[in-house]
Amino acid sequence: MSKKVLHVLSVSFSIKYFIGNQFNYFKSKGVEFHVACSYSDELMQLSEEYGFKPFPIPVKRAIDPVQDVKSIYRLNKYIKKEKFDIVITHSPKGGLIGGVASFFAGTPKRIYFRHGLVFETLTGIKQQLLILVEKLNGAISHYIVNVSPSVQRKSQKLRLSKPYKNIVVGKGTCNGVDVHRFMYRDGFKKKDVxxxxxxxxxxxxxxxxxxxxxxxxxxxxxxxxxxxxxxxxxxxxxxxxxxxxxxxxxxxxxxxxxxxxxxxxxxxxxxxxxxxxxxxxxxxxxxxxxxxxxxxxxxxxxxxxxxxxxxxxxxxxxxxxxxxxxxxxxxxxxxxxxxxxxxxxxxxxxxxxxxxxxxxxxxxxxx
Structure with missing residues (x-):
């Protein structure tokens, strides 16, 4: 498997949780990874730890039309230059910036990971705006990975994307659990509390x-x-x-x-x-x-x-x-x-x- 893949996220904090050991697993199979997200020292540290090429770019969680257009333009140029086989986007804003940029770059495979439905606890215009963003992300992606069966059911009920595009990986999750790290260990619990x-x-x-x-x-x-x-x-x-x-x-x-x-x-x-x-x-x-x-x-x-x-x-x-x-x-x-x-x-x-x-x-x- 020789592929060139770009992940687009809002913040570097999510990299370990959304991708983590996938970098090592797929690198061993010949995948070259790049990650685009807002700049932080953590982004640079993780790029060394996991061996991906960082592309710092502002991906604000709040809607900022001027900055968003600038980020889409810069990312579009980067995608065209690097000729990625797959662009994988995460979260509503990462999906919007990365999805639009890769759509106009003509990336052969565009995947959106729907990590949840932020609008569930919102009301009014904010809720409607985020639903619209989810529908746009669904429209410009080839496939949508819903991270749980219940997210998929709600997405289909709200028609956030075409049913044939929706995927759930196994019983859910975006990254699985490292059971060699998260495991039972004796001796840490207090006996009387x-x-x-x-x-x-x-x-x-x-x-x-x-x-x-x-x-x-x-x-x-x-x-x-x-x-x-x-x-x-x-x-x-x-x-x-x-x-x-x-x-x-x-x-x-x-x-x-x-x-x-x-x-x-x-x-x-x-x-x-x-x-x-x-x-x-x-x-x-x-x-x-x-x-x-x-x-x-x-x-x-x-x-x-x-x-x-x-x-x-x-x-x-x-x-x-x-x-x-x-x-x-x-x-x-x-x-x-x-x-x-x-x-x-x-x-x-x-x-x-x-x-x-x-x-x-x-x-x-x-x-």
């Missing part, structure tokens, strides 16, 4: 307010419990200041903040909770399951595909009472923590490991 964990952006969309509401209920009935929050504060979707102040001051909550490698943090947890309002396909739930943790999550798009109810975890309504009841159920039934953890580990290994997902991406995207 149960740790309930969360990994992700500290934001309204992730259900942080509802999780804290649940925590206030739980700590009244349980003494030896801790809540471990891992992730950056999201400035685009910030939680209320008084809620953040409570998180920082409450002694039963450990707020680790943004961590570059969360691998071992899962090993400190006994349960994992993601009460999110929207996802594409939550990688964190797969990482938690691979680490042998039961997962409590919502029935939101993406989340609904990430567990098997009453086998690898439990679904909850996104409110404090329901979340608290689900956590308490596991605390009262420790045998289920072990049982559902084992089932979750097998669920990920059998369906979402990189060894399973990468050949499917090769079949659907690179052939």
């Amino acid at each position: 149960k740790v309930i964990g969360f990994v992700g952006r500290i934001s309204k969309d992730k259900g942080i307010a509802e999780l804290i509401e649940a925590w206030k209920i739980l700590k009244k009935a349980n003494v030896n419990i801790k809540l471990l929050l891992v992730g950056p504060i999201d400035e685009r979707d910030p939680i209320e200041n008084d809620l953040l102040e409570y998180i920082n001051q409450e002694t039963s909550i450990d707020f680790a903040g943004e961590i570059s490698d969360v691998t071992y943090y899962y090993n400190k947890m006994d349960l994992f909770v993601l009460p999110s309002f929207r996802e594409g396909f939550p990688t964190v739930t797969l990482e938690a399951s691979a680490s042998r943790l039961p997962v409590i999550t919502s029935r939101a798009t993406g989340c609904i595909d990430s567990i098997i109810e009453n086998k690898t975890g439990k679904f909850v309504e996104i409110n404090g009472i329901d979340i608290a009841q689900a956590i308490q159920y596991y605390l009262d039934n420790p045998a289920l923590i072990f049982e559902h953890g084992i089932e979750g580990e097998n669920f990920v290994k059998n369906n979402f490991s990189e060894e399973i997902v990468y050949p499917l991406i090769e079949k659907h995207v690179f052939n």
Whole structure:
């Protein structure tokens, strides 16, 4: 397989999560990678780590007609010069900039990865604008990889792209899970304290307010419990200041903040909770399951595909009472923590490991 491939993203932060070890897998098969996204030191560091050629270009998440046209023009020239076989775009804005540029460059194969439906938690003109962007991305791409079955169902219901263009890789996900990194390790858990964990952006969309509401209920009935929050504060979707102040001051909550490698943090947890309002396909739930943790999550798009109810975890309504009841159920039934953890580990290994997902991406995207 001798191909030249360009990935287009908004920010370098996503490179590890959207592509990651795919670089190594496909490079060994003769693929040459380039990555276009907004400049950052991280972009340059990752280009050395993964061996791709970076093309820094402004890809603003907000609509900026002047800058967007400039970026499309520059990227179009770059695509024509490099003569890529495939251009793969990610996220609504990366899809728009990369899709339009590669469309007018006549790239033979244009793939759009639909990582979620950002407009699900929006209303009014913002929602309609993002739906329009998704439809445009669908129109100018040859194929659309929906990262979960539920994203695909909703995309088809809203007619975001022609049905024949839609693809789901296996049971979902864009990149699979490195089960050699995310795995059960003994010796990290506290014997006398149960740790309930969360990994992700500290934001309204992730259900942080509802999780804290649940925590206030739980700590009244349980003494030896801790809540471990891992992730950056999201400035685009910030939680209320008084809620953040409570998180920082409450002694039963450990707020680790943004961590570059969360691998071992899962090993400190006994349960994992993601009460999110929207996802594409939550990688964190797969990482938690691979680490042998039961997962409590919502029935939101993406989340609904990430567990098997009453086998690898439990679904909850996104409110404090329901979340608290689900956590308490596991605390009262420790045998289920072990049982559902084992089932979750097998669920990920059998369906979402990189060894399973990468050949499917090769079949659907690179052939």
